[in-house]
Amino acid sequence: MTTRAKPQGQPAPRTGSASLFTEADGVWLPSPTAAGPWGADRLHGGAVAALMGHHAQRALGAGRALTRLSTDFLGPLPALPLQVRTHTLRAGRSFGLVDVRVSADGTEIARSSALGVRAAELPLPGLPGEPAPPPRASGLPSYEPGGGAPSFNRDAVRVTVVDDPANPHGGTAWARLETGLTGSDAAPPWAAAVALADLTYGIGAALPPDRYRCVNVDLTVHLLRPPVGEWIALRARTRTGPCGRGIAEALLLDDSGAFGRCVQTLLISEE
Structure with missing residues (x-):
């Protein structure tokens, strides 16, 4: 996620669509704000993952909240009308499992496995807590992605980078999804969390961007509980291996504390 400094003050005006996708005749049409950083002809992985x-x-039903979404991107995601198919593998009282496939122009471009678990009132013993959420206060450095054409990074999200000494090997930022997902209404917080989770490597980047290119080929999001509010913090970190692979992971937090984690597999190459 390439950014440039932006003065403090009111949020910059947005020029993109009111939603990332609209439905027409059984297909999902991406708006310009669903485009990724590679160009207007490719979609952002976070937008596609949130649609899935x-x-x-919807297939899991209200009684089984989305608890894990594991998405594989099968290649570049073209900015074309998308067909989405779901197949319910299990619809039990305790948990459900759903397979989601997305195709464009007859070619499958992404697939997800989704797990939904029932909610239960169950008192549990206290466990060591995660670090408190980072502050989100006036005066923190605020960044606005640059660029000309509408895109997800420029028009669909607002990011405030946090100086967090507790995470010296990565980065921390608060982020907010500023468009709807499939309509003009704000996306549910859990859907916003899935979309924003794809920013993990950009927030926790550890390799010099002028030498290395890192592309995530998947995204897995685990939700311990539904997040609350518009803003989501990502405390991100990147780890690299000796064979051109890496892992970017983030703790997801809202104002009440940690609610989930996400992981990306990175394909690393030299520029």
């Missing part, structure tokens, strides 16, 4: 989560939750 939307269909998965």
Whole structure:
């Protein structure tokens, strides 16, 4: 996620669509704000993952909240009308499992496995807590992605980078999804969390961007509980291996504390 400094003050005006996708005749049409950083002809992985989560939750039903969404991107995601198919593998009282496939122009481009678990009132013993959420206060450095054409990074999200000494090997930022997902209404917080989770490597980047290119080929999001509010913090970190692979992971937090984690597999190459 390439950024440039932006003065403090009111949020910059947005020029993108009111939603990332709209439905027409059984297909999902991406708006310009669903485009990724590679160009207007490719979609952002976070936008596509959130659309798949939307269909998965609809198939799981209200009694089984989305608990895990594991998405594989099968290649570049073209900015074309998308067909989405769901298949329920299990619909039990305790948990459900749904398979989601997305195709463009007859070619499958992404697939997800979604797990939904029932909610239960169950008192549990206290466990060591995660670090408190980072502050989100006036005066923190605020960044606005640059660029000309509408895109997800430029128009669909607002990111405030946090100086967090507790995480010296990565980065921390608060982020907010500023468009709807499939309509003009704000996306549910859990769907926003899925979309924003794909920013993990950009927030926790550890390799010099002028030498290395890192592309995530998947995204897995685990939700311990539904997040609350518009803003989501990502405390991100990147780990690299000796064979051109890496892992970017983030703890997901809202104002009440940690609610989930996400992981990306990175394909690393030299520029």
